[in-house]
Amino acid sequence: FSTAAKQQAVIPPGILGPPEPLKSLQVGQTLNAFRLVVDDDDDRVDFSIERVANSPHIFLLRNFLTSSECNQIQALAEEGGMKTAETVTKGDTSSRKNCSVAWIPSSGPDGSSLVSGLVASTVNIFLSDVVKSRPSAGVENMQILKYGVGGEFVHHQDGDARVFTVIYYINGVGGTWFPLADRNDGEIPKNKAGVLELVENLEPGKHGIFLKGDSSNSAQEGNNNKHTVLVNKGDAVAFYNYRDEGSAQLDWAALHCGSPTDETKWIANHWYRLNELANY
Ligand SMILES: O=C(O)CCC(=O)C(=O)O
Numbered sequence: 001f002s003t004a005a006k007q008q009a010v011i012p013p014g015i016l017g018p019p020e021p022l023k024s025l026q027v028g029q030t031l032n033a034f035r036l037v038v039d040d041d042d043d044r045v046d047f048s049i050e051r052v053a054n055s056p057h058i059f060l061l062r063n064f065l066t067s068s069e070c071n072q073i074q075a076l077a078e079e080g081g082m083k084t085a086e087t088v089t090k091g092d093t094s095s096r097k098n099c100s101v102a103w104i105p106s107s108g109p110d111g112s113s114l115v116s117g118l119v120a121s122t123v124n125i126f127l128s129d130v131v132k133s134r135p136s137a138g139v140e141n142m143q144i145l146k147y148g149v150g151g152e153f154v155h156h157q158d159g160d161a162r163v164f165t166v167i168y169y170i171n172g173v174g175g176t177w178f179p180l181a182d183r184n185d186g187e188i189p190k191n192k193a194g195v196l197e198l199v200e201n202l203e204p205g206k207h208g209i210f211l212k213g214d215s216s217n218s219a220q221e222g223n224n225n226k227h228t229v230l231v232n233k234g235d236a237v238a239f240y241n242y243r244d245e246g247s248a249q250l251d252w253a254a255l256h257c258g259s260p261t262d263e264t265k266w267i268a269n270h271w272y273r274l275n276e277l278a279n280y
């Protein structure tokens, strides 16, 4: 076998994206779901899953977190102390501007299933059986980000073996933009430089998908279009970062940014990994 043939056999098509029934969900269609909360008065949280894009596969989870869970996550981050955010490139503080960071263990926090319960439910719903069965699959700790006014995170691909991302909106302030979502695959360059050049002429609310805070100062203008989705506190956006046609390459359609915010913005990131993707 050539190396290429081996890789095809190792990551077959159709497993780095959503399993059924999400796979067949059409843009604009919604599924109802629930998850169990073991250490809370409410033993069940009902939420809905709406597909907002096909390429990459992007889903909006409405009411995935309760308001009280959002407050707990924010409080845990504040108690632990927050640091100036860097990106995966160590020492890089310019990609994320005016942003501080904290982490909460995905197995905890201690004595609580706040985060581990979210992980269990997410894995069940969003990861394929093949990904779940891989020894190199896992989840990072939950990353909490607080942006001050003017804070932003420039265009990037989460990548780095992060097969699937969940972004939770902790205080209802949104502003996550996927400029290339549902653009014709043939129009998307296959490298970062080309992609960055293309998105320079695109605008949130006019191209791709813009997840915008429902109560944001500018929420009234230009929301009634297929490029804008309003989010509230407790909602989350979930998306797949790799192409699932068998190439196991980064999907540049999943490029996104945190647009400059005009209010304090709290979000949390959860990255689900398939470490072997780093080898492809
Ligand atoms: O700030 C946002 O809305 C997106 C943040 C993000 O994409 C990241 O932290 O990787």
Ligand SMILES: [Fe+2]
Binding pocket: 156, 157, 158, 256
């Ligand atoms: Fe990101």
